[in-house]
Amino acid sequence: MRELQAMLGVSRSVVSGLIAAGFVNPSRGRGNAYRFTFQDVVLLRTALQLRDARIPPRKIIMALSRLRDALPEALPLTGIRVSAVGSDVAVRTGPSQWDAVTGQFLLDFEVAQIKGDVVFLDAAPAQKNLAHQAQEWYDLGEQLRASDVNGAERAYTKAIALSPTPFYAAYVDLGALLCELEARGEDALNVFNEALAHFPDDAVLHFNRAIAYEELGRLEDAEQSYEHCLALDPSYADAHHNLAMLLERRGDAQGLVRHLSAYRRLTT
Missing domain, CATH: 1.25.40.10 (Tetratricopeptide repeat domain)
Known part of the structure; x- marks a missing residue:
């Protein structure tokens, strides 16, 4: 828990609240301490960055809960792009984009200006975003290096694969x-x-x-x-x-x- 707090830059109560809301289900280690997986870290970062994009908390919970339920259990939140679009949460999987709360598909001309990418996960993004996403994966690798060696390896490898140079x-x-x-x-x-x-x-x-x-x-x-x-x-x-x-x-x-x-x- 302490390492995750430092990684995300938030208090213990914030992380505990996200766990209580059901965003992640960490295992327990020695001394009953929480143990978070690589995917747990990414999902929690998604929730926090949606909050920073001023998405209402209730909508974040509804959107990510629905999103988690809609994805295969083996690869939660893999192969998608999550963005804050106006006051909504949009999800892109391949060429399709849909509202994370209602499940309604969105056409490109229906989408408000994006406030900023929240997090990228094993997606096939547009070329112009590759360098930015590669840097995000590299930064995540740096954060995970001391606490999750396997996760750090995956993040560095993804940064290399995504980088246009x-x-x-x-x-x-x-x-x-x-x-x-x-x-x-x-x-x-x-x-x-x-x-x-x-x-x-x-x-x-x-x-x-x-x-x-x-x-x-x-x-x-x-x-x-x-x-x-x-x-x-x-x-x-x-x-x-x-x-x-x-x-x-x-x-x-x-x-x-x-x-x-x-x-x-x-x-x-």
């Missing part, structure tokens, strides 16, 4: 997240390789790929990636340090001294 930060953070997880080194390596196809001369990506290679025990590949990183940025102190430690493991005393000296020179 290669999303550098999402690649870096997704790869780093996977590197921290047991037995996910190969997945992290795939992320960094994909990122390097777009950003071949980025020292940070070569450094992170070297770490992934080390996790996989591919020390020769790791050494080459550290060297590539330093060729692009000779002042990259951490690369000197990691390479020095790697060369020590490989029995290269001369290389150890050279890169450790460079590291100390750069950090003193």
Whole structure:
């Protein structure tokens, strides 16, 4: 509950009220503490942002309750776009748009000016909104990283998929997240390789790929990636340090001294 409050920026009473209203049904963990899923977080954010768009509370409850009931149980609120339209809540699924309370379909010329997108979930949005939605998924990944690793991975992956241009930060953070997880080194390596196809001369990506290679025990590949990183940025102190430690493991005393000296020179 504490992590969710910080993530959403609201009080405990607000979250408790949304739970009591039936928006989500969190499970219970150790000490009877609430445990929220990735979809719970998204649904609660939807309710809060509809409120910020000045939709009446009663209408929010009616709209999202009806919406939840109309969607498959396995994928609640997936594949839709929810927007505040005037004082109403509109839902778009593919080419169709309908009123979330009445269920009535809306034609494009019947829709008032949208106050702002509330939340995007696994939709196929218009091209002009892709960058904005990619950023929203990335921000959600950042929020979930400390409390829901699987949710953060999904959010970063969605940001990369939606972004109309290669999303550098999402690649870096997704790869780093996977590197921290047991037995996910190969997945992290795939992320960094994909990122390097777009950003071949980025020292940070070569450094992170070297770490992934080390996790996989591919020390020769790791050494080459550290060297590539330093060729692009000779002042990259951490690369000197990691390479020095790697060369020590490989029995290269001369290389150890050279890169450790460079590291100390750069950090003193």
